[in-house]
Amino acid sequence: MKESTFTDFVVEKFEDMKARDIIVIDVSDKSSVTDTLVICSGNSKRHVSSIANNLIVETKQAGHPPLSVEGKDAGEWVLVDLGSVVAHVMQDETRDFYQLEKLWQ
Template structure:
């Protein structure tokens, strides 16, 4: 699946499981490891884990390679690496603390 198809698929899956405040950042030219970052919030650590698990499962169903899923043990911050798209799922507290949107914002 090409990035142009993968990104909308990822967003759709996040919306299906009620991820909140979904933000897509185009980091082409800023990061060598991915083209897009998607950042979203879960209501609780359990919700963060569920979002990451759901996305990982749906991606694998489409036979898309998942490079890694991290952080589902604690659930404050989960990362799903799909190569061209990296998804960060966080609790509100962790999202406020790290402020990835500001870190990767266009200068």
């Protein structure tokens, strides 16, 4: 799957789970770790975990399983490393505190 298509796939899976405030940030010129960050918000710990879990299941079924997943049990900030795309699913308070958008833009 091409990178832009894969990014769209990730965004679509977030939208399927009613994630809010989805932002795509191209960091290819700023990071050697990944090319794209996709950040979204969930309403609660359960919602954040559900969004991330759905993404994990769907990417595995698409033949592109995550390289790693962090924070799934806590449910405040789940990071799903998909290689060229790193997905961040966060509760509003956590997202406001870390302000990843300001850090990377």
